[in-house]
Amino acid sequence: EPEVTQTPSHQVTQMGQEVILRCVPISNHLYFYWYRQILGQKVEFLVSFYNNEISEKSEIFDDQFSVERPDGSNFTLKIRSTKLEDSAMYFCASAKWSRELNYGYTFGSGTRLTVV
Amino acid sequence: EDKVVQSPLSLVVHEGDTVTLNCSYEVTNFRSLLWYKQEKKAPTFLFMLTSSGIEKKSGRLSSILDKKELFSILNITATQTGDSAVYLCAVRRGGSEKLVFGKGTKLTVNP
Numbered sequence: 287e288p289e290v291t292q293t294p295s296h297q298v299t300q301m302g303q304e305v306i307l308r309c310v311p312i313s314n315h316l317y318f319y320w321y322r323q324i325l326g327q328k329v330e331f332l333v334s335f336y337n338n339e340i341s342e343k344s345e346i347f348d349d350q351f352s353v354e355r356p357d358g359s360n361f362t363l364k365i366r367s368t369k370l371e372d373s374a375m376y377f378c379a380s381a382k383w384s385r386e387l388n389y390g391y392t393f394g395s396g397t398r399l400t401v402v
Numbered sequence: 403e404d405k406v407v408q409s410p411l412s413l414v415v416h417e418g419d420t421v422t423l424n425c426s427y428e429v430t431n432f433r434s435l436l437w438y439k440q441e442k443k444a445p446t447f448l449f450m451l452t453s454s455g456i457e458k459k460s461g462r463l464s465s466i467l468d469k470k471e472l473f474s475i476l477n478i479t480a481t482q483t484g485d486s487a488v489y490l491c492a493v494r495r496g497g498s499e500k501l502v503f504g505k506g507t508k509l510t511v512n513p
Contacts, residue, residue: 393438396444
């Protein structure tokens with residue numbers, strides 16, 4: 287079964303550093319998403335991306351965050367200057383087309399980001 | 403603001419028991435409600451519900467939606483230790499792609 291692949295599985299970074307989280311969505315999917323889950327809290331939506339642009343973003347997704355699809359396969363989330371409160375599990379997800387949104391996204395296994 | 407509340411937050415049962423997990427929601431322009439199972443990491447999709455009263459079933463798992471009372475239940479019959487996980491409920495509103503999740507119900511099935 288096709289998978290969404292995320293790398294690295296765990297990243298430790300110093301406060302103030304930039305990090306890039308990488309995702310390879312399912313190859314024929316067109317919609318891409320980032321979510322995060324702070325330990326013990328809910329899964330929260332960050333951003334959705336379609337047709338090479340952001341289609342929706344939450345209030346969490348401020349200027350320190352950016353997303354990019356640099357080539358035909360990768361989808362990245364950049365956090366420019368990490369803060370302690372950015373420590374969380376970051377999930378990438380993808381979906382094929384708008385109808386498939388009705389059947390749920392496919393999530394990746396996540397990147398655990400620890401900011402020290 | 404869209405809201406999803408799941409109950410109970412945690413549940414411990416013995417193998418063979420039947421469990422019912424609850425999800426209530428408040429969302430403007432409701433489109434769909436989804437259930438996910440989260441074991442170690444990635445949430446895996448279970449069901450998507452859009453219409454009231456129609457039961458979705460997959461093996462020992464089933465789910466139903468009540469759009470009048472704004473809730474859904476997830477039933478698991480004859481539980482097995484492999485059912486131990488966090489079960490997440492999420493809602494999606496029309497015109498939006500984001501899912502709003504509840505805190506989840508942590509189910510532990512003991513042998």
